[in-house]
Amino acid sequence: MEEEKIANAKIIIIDDDVNMMEMLSVILKKYGHSVYTYTEPVSAIEEMKANKYDILIVNYLMTPVKGDKIVELVREFDKEIYIILMSVHKDLAPSIDVMRKLDIQSYFEKSNRFDQLILMIQSGIKYIEQLNKIKNMDKKLEHYLVDFAQILIKVVGAKDHFTEEHSKRVAMLCSIFAKKLNLSSKDFSDLQIAATFHDIGKIGIPDSILLNQGKLTDEEYNTIKLHPVIAANIFSVSDIYKDIYPIIYSHHERIDGKGYPEGIKGNQIPYLAKILTICDCFDAIISKRPYKEESSIEFALSEIRKNSGTQFDTELANSFIELISNNKEEIENFLNNC
Ligand SMILES: [Fe+2]
Numbered sequence: 174m175e176e177e178k179i180a181n182a183k184i185i186i187i188d189d190d191v192n193m194m195e196m197l198s199v200i201l202k203k204y205g206h207s208v209y210t211y212t213e214p215v216s217a218i219e220e221m222k223a224n225k226y227d228i229l230i231v232n233y234l235m236t237p238v239k240g241d242k243i244v245e246l247v248r249e250f251d252k253e254i255y256i257i258l259m260s261v262h263k264d265l266a267p268s269i270d271v272m273r274k275l276d277i278q279s280y281f282e283k284s285n286r287f288d289q290l291i292l293m294i295q296s297g298i299k300y301i302e303q304l305n306k307i308k309n310m311d312k313k314l315e316h317y318l319v320d321f322a323q324i325l326i327k328v329v330g331a332k333d334h335f336t337e338e339h340s341k342r343v344a345m346l347c348s349i350f351a352k353k354l355n356l357s358s359k360d361f362s363d364l365q366i367a368a369t370f371h372d373i374g375k376i377g378i379p380d381s382i383l384l385n386q387g388k389l390t391d392e393e394y395n396t397i398k399l400h401p402v403i404a405a406n407i408f409s410v411s412d413i414y415k416d417i418y419p420i421i422y423s424h425h426e427r428i429d430g431k432g433y434p435e436g437i438k439g440n441q442i443p444y445l446a447k448i449l450t451i452c453d454c455f456d457a458i459i460s461k462r463p464y465k466e467e468s469s470i471e472f473a474l475s476e477i478r479k480n481s482g483t484q485f486d487t488e489l490a491n492s493f494i495e496l497i498s499n500n501k502e503e504i505e506n507f508l509n510n511c
């Protein structure tokens with residue numbers, strides 16, 4: 174077979190047959206690939222955890238750990254690596270079901286037909302390139318979504334400047350609180366989006382009520398209380414934001430069940446909504462509004478303490494009070510510049 178240079182891949186080979194492995198290594202290097210060989214699976218797996226590889230070539234029949242077990246362990250932390258399983262004879266290979274379950278993309282029967290293996294590696298490189306393209310598209314899409322979110326915030330701001338500013342501050346407070354709570358990156362990002370848009374439902378409230386600077390009648394107040402429902406309706410049309418709208422929908426619920434719109438209590442309330450509620454109320458208390466003066470941080474914290482266990486989750490309230498009390502100056506600076 175004529176040697177043809179193909180794109181360079183980072184390949185790791187695990188095989189207890191040293192001669193075979195060395196032969197493979199020499200051939201693959203000739204094709205421009207970077208090749209790393211291991212006879213011992215445990216150290217190979219440690220290496221793969223520490224460094225990213227494109228392709229794994231693993232022998233099936235090894236002792237004491239068989240190739241499919243190695244793949245199972247690798248798949249726990251790397252779903253992307255392209256895997257080629259080798260065996261001396263196809264009768265000794267695992268079943269197709271096992272290969273499918275473990276997401277093993279190729280099977281190579283050990284022989285001198287290395288051209289077949291080279292073709293498999295080319296397929297692996299194409300697979301990785303496609304995967305990278307999809308990832309880039311996801312990044313672009315995310316970027317567009319953030320852009321679109323900025324437009325939506327401005328739409329809200331055009332009608333109600335207080336809500337726009339308040340939402341920005343609540344999102345910042347949530348991000349600081351989320352870091353203290355060690356939220357996963359998915360929860361962190363869901364909370365950020367929910368905080369940014371938690372009051373977007375106010376867009377559906379008549380101006381005469383929303384911008385009313387005086388005291389609201391009961392009927393007007395009940396209309397304002399519809400804003401989580403309106404917001405959740407807006408977000409429910411989007412599949413991408415399907416995890417966001419329950420957080421927004423529940424941001425006025427209370428632990429004692431006296432909140433709205435559902436009056437759910439305790440652990441019925443989504444965890445991220447409970448975090449959002451605390452940051453939301455804290456900002457509402459310290460902010461100046463047309464109908465009220467701003468209050469001090471100390472007063473806001475005393476209100477959160479007073480209402481912990483009834484309005485707010487006790488553990489989260491304590492954690493938030495500790496966070497703000499220990500970083501009062503930074504929080505004050507950030508709120509002034511927000
Ligand atoms: Fe709200």
Ligand SMILES: [Fe+2]
Binds near residue numbers: 339371
């Ligand atoms: Fe709010």
